[in-house]
Amino acid sequence: MAAAEKYFYAIGRRKTSSVTVRLFNIEGKSKFNDKDFDKLYTSEVHQKKALVPFVQAGLDPKEYMFTAKAVGGGKNSQLEALMLGISRAIIKQLPEKKGDLKKAGLLTRDPRMVERKKAGLRKARKAEQYSKR
Numbered sequence: 001m002a003a004a005e006k007y008f009y010a011i012g013r014r015k016t017s018s019v020t021v022r023l024f025n026i027e028g029k030s031k032f033n034d035k036d037f038d039k040l041y042t043s044e045v046h047q048k049k050a051l052v053p054f055v056q057a058g059l060d061p062k063e064y065m066f067t068a069k070a071v072g073g074g075k076n077s078q079l080e081a082l083m084l085g086i087s088r089a090i091i092k093q094l095p096e097k098k099g100d101l102k103k104a105g106l107l108t109r110d111p112r113m114v115e116r117k118k119a120g121l122r123k124a125r126k127a128e129q130y131s132k133r
Helices: 044-050 052-056 075-093 095-103
Strands: 007-014 017-024 065-071
Touching (some): 007 075, 044 052, 052 095, 065 075
């Protein structure tokens, strides 16, 4: 990949994961944290999930490649952040695809986060067991 290749940059977030995506309009191996995406996410379900934005936008995933850097969170959270990042990058390249991606719910940043632990409790809401005597 030449250094002068044109790419579209976007950020996707989910829970505590943050993924920066560079979407290239060329064929090639997609990278995730400097590793081959196919080797990192070996499950076919995960691989298809990452390509959902391309399918919903009516694009051929084989004509595109991406490089992504993830920070924080777990594997699934990073994958969902990647989906949002790819969707946003597609819109930067092809603004007319925004309606298709929005209809599929791929442009909404999932706001659900882990609730913080409160003082005097074991977890966010779990209290000590009540003892009558």
